Amino acid sequence: MKRMKLLNNFIAVFVLLIVTLLIVPLGTQVLDFMFILNLALSLIILLTTMYIKEPLEFSIFPSLLLITTLFRLGLNVSSTRSILTREGYAGEVIATFGHFVIQDNVAVGLVVFLIIVLVQFIVITKGAERVAEVSARFTLDAMPGKQMAIDADLSSGLIDEAQARERRSKIQREADFFGSMDGASKFVKGDAIISIVVTFVNLIGGLVVGLLNGQGDIGTIVSIYSTSTVGDGLMSQIPALLISVATGMIVTRSASDGDLNTDVIKQFTSQPLVLVIAGAALPLLCLIGFPVPQVLLLSALLLVGGTLLLRKSRAAVAALDQGPPVTEEVTSEVSFYKNLDNVYGLLNVDPIGVEVGYSLLPLVDQSSGGNFLDRIVMLRKQFADEMGMVIPSVRLKDSSQLNPNQYEIKLKGERVAVGEVLIDHYLALAPADGPDNIEGIETVEPAFGMPAKWISEDKKLRAEVAGYVLIDPTSVIITHLSELIRKHAWELLTRQEVKRILDNLKKTNDTIVDDTIPSSVSLNELHKVLRGLLREDIPIGDMETILETLSDYAPSVKDSDMLTEYVRQALRRTITRRFSEAGQMKVLSVDGGLENLILNNVKKLDGGAYLSLEPNTIQKIIAATTDKLTQMKKLVQTPIILTSPVVRVYFKKLLDQFYPDVTVLSFNDIDSNVQIQSLGMIEI
Incomplete structure (x- = not known):
């Protein structure tokens, strides 16, 4: 400890020594050493x-x-x-x-x-x-x-x-x-x-x-x-x-x-190769007549210190790189697949997969400094906090079928999106109220479809000063992946995942789980309700409220769509927070005559209900909705349509065929303390 305290105060002592040089005469041998130290320090x-x-x-x-x-x-x-x-x-x-x-x-x-x-x-x-x-x-x-x-x-x-x-x-x-x-x-x-x-x-x-x-x-x-x-x-x-x-x-x-003392010691010792090179270069000064003892002393100190630090850093890297023992390589593909268990392994489908071209490998390879896996971990945490669902594992692999700069996102083995990034560039989004005068490669931001351009590293500073938003290649892929997961979360929610969510809830409230599942509602019905919520971007984190609502209504309501509507009403505070802004919500209303038309054409069956409308009527409804949505998008970024509770589910199913991303809410979905502003009326 005393040695470390002395080492941490070395710079302060050194500065005091410098001040004494201005006052105290030095011997020529000490002066020689100081000159050599000055030269070595400058070289380092x-x-x-x-x-x-x-x-x-x-x-x-x-x-x-x-x-x-x-x-x-x-x-x-x-x-x-x-x-x-x-x-x-x-x-x-x-x-x-x-x-x-x-x-x-x-x-x-x-x-x-x-x-x-x-x-x-x-x-x-x-x-x-x-x-x-x-x-x-x-x-x-x-x-x-x-x-x-x-x-x-x-x-x-x-x-x-x-x-x-x-x-x-x-x-x-x-x-x-x-x-x-x-x-x-x-x-x-x-x-x-x-x-x-x-x-x-x-x-x-x-x-x-x-x-x-x-x-x-x-x-x-x-x-x-x-x-x-x-x-x-x-x-x-x-x-x-x-x-x-x-x-x-x-x-x-x-x-x-x-502080300065700590930083000098840490940052000098963090580059041991520099000390070794400087120590090896100093003895060359003896060839032109420099005093040998002082030169060799300082050179030996640098070489020994640098070598020890270099060995220590290499040992640390080797310890990190050492993985589990490698299993014996299978030499014969035929003999490998003689085992039926190995054949069944081919039937497994990855929930989420990301394939990249060879130029993008440094982004996903941790050994090359890529932080893609770490970003996925943080995305999983963020999604769990926000939506109440854990993202399944993401399988990463390279693909020779893609272009070098392309990446491909798959859900359950099928491609859902393809994008392209430039590894040594930044994706620049121009400021909304500023000039777009930075040169670059024109492109489209893959997650939200906004116009953008790829700019090189040398233009980064100019773009930041001009107000551009710069996104690195890894963030571009992560953002694209995040939006796709959010859009398809309802598909990724399996019954096994629902079981895990219930098991986690049992740790804090086993009573509500045991009283509801399966006596009031089956795991299958709960799965349908949760998927219905996620499909409309509603979080499922408040499982206690969801189970309590289902426990109240499931014995008398057998339609999963209606059960979902009751759960939505119980989650009104969550829905309001998600779709309102500053205590306000700007919406499009649905005309009462149109709502009556929809209700009069609802056909009810034992297992549920569906909407039966003439094609001409559907065309008129969609045309009127399209016109109002176009006008509304000029005023707000995310359009919201507000209907009565009994119509919402049928109107949403009708729009899903044409506008799956439009949010449709009912009056019962919105908390009473929110100010609603209607920007128009959908009518035919």
């Missing part, structure tokens, strides 16, 4: 920015930029003190760099130094500063569009509240990160300016000190102090150049919840 930061997948993996970069800049400034002060007080000697690193670059030619050394400084200051730093500024502004402008996309996923059930909260937090941290980078890039710019000033101070101050101390003739003094000055400047500017390049790489990418 650069490599880390090249290996991370998204900016939040290195969210401490703005603060780290300040720390490394302060570290270089502290080394500049210490090396300047050493150059001026030790007759131009500031350690082997500076001396080696000075002799290696200058090659006994002061002019060449100064020119090389100035070129490096100008490249960093004018090219890299200036570009990174501009990109950081633009990215910060664009990120803030895009926040409303991202929030709308999260709210859309939450309302459609693709994510839960916790996931929505996490995504909102990530958006906020992205804005904080780019705002920090906009300011932090100024540190690099200031560092480049101060390096030029320090170089001239070292050179001019060294000449003055050398002349006053009588170190030799003017040529000797110029040679000594120019060599140490250029070496010091290069040892400061090369790490600064690496940091500037890292800034340019990460500047367009967002921030973390942890």
Whole structure:
């Protein structure tokens, strides 16, 4: 525990050490080690920015930029003190760099130094500063569009509240990160300016000190102090150049919840391969004369630490990948199907199946980073909360008969929908009141049939700023699957599933189950009622109310349609909540004469009743309904038709042949506290 506390406070101690560099003189060997540490740290930061997948993996970069800049400034002060007080000697690193670059030619050394400084200051730093500024502004402008996309996923059930909260937090941290980078890039710019000033101070101050101390003739003094000055400047500017390049790489990418000490340790150790590469590269510095002990010490620490972390991460991955023992492979298809049980296995039909082309395999393969199965799990939870029914297992498989970018959704072995997604694109829905000026591949959103377009990754930021709603390929498939399951839920509800629902209810209220099933109503009749509710998008989660209602009416009512109507009336609060908005419900009414016409043509039999109308009459009713629905869709998104209780079931069955998705409610289905607004009357 003490070791962990010390490790967690390492960065704070390191910053205090940097401050002491400005005050306390350092020995040349310590100064050599500090210069090598500065170079190694800059190399690790650069490599880390090249290996991370998204900016939040290195969210401490703005603060780290300040720390490394302060570290270089502290080394500049210490090396300047050493150059001026030790007759131009500031350690082997500076001396080696000075002799290696200058090659006994002061002019060449100064020119090389100035070129490096100008490249960093004018090219890299200036570009990174501009990109950081633009990215910060664009990120803030895009926040409303991202929030709308999260709210859309939450309302459609693709994510839960916790996931929505996490995504909102990530958006906020992205804005904080780019705002920090906009300011932090100024540190690099200031560092480049101060390096030029320090170089001239070292050179001019060294000449003055050398002349006053009588170190030799003017040529000797110029040679000594120019060599140490250029070496010091290069040892400061090369790490600064690496940091500037890292800034340019990460500047367009967002921030973390942890403190700086924890994030530095976690995020550096999360990329062990970077430590290994940096440790292997450092010994090459010995070839140009760097002090061997300091280089090899730091290289060994990086190699050992990186190797241990790499082995640990590989062991963890291997443990996750290790599955149950593989059964013996069947070598003969003929011998396999000699067993009748294996033949009967071919008769099983999957309730829900999703087949994908080979280009979409990364979306559904967890080993490739796909989260499709996790999304299905969350869809199952959402559907159970909302509709009171558990979605059966979804079988995933690839299909060579589909196009590479196609997917196919099957219910009970038969195709019900086919769609196409582009794995490296986003489905963009244009804003309702804004211009549609983003280039892309025109398409139609498969779940709701809205016009959309596929846009590439490089246009994502522009589209978000313009107010587009962007949907990733996995969400497109999940949304399509969700809508199809909702539409066909009544088909997916089996008697076995009804039995499971009753068994689950028995855990909390076994009395109502035992008193109703099968004494008042059979499992078959209950199955029919529940399917009738789901067919009209009414949740069946309140099983206690459903069973109590059936227990009251089933002994005297034998028609399952009428039983369903009584259950609907008992669930009026649920129906009202589902189809009303802000305490209001906009509907189309049915004329009393039309209702009487329907009632007069209802034929009752022992097992139920059916509607018997002339074809011409049916045509007139549908034509009148079509006209009113067309007018209503201009005002509301989901049309609702309101009828009297005795007519509702027959009118709904009549419309199902032409408009299966239209909601038909009766007055008894609606709670009394809802304000009903009629937008028209269906009459013939």
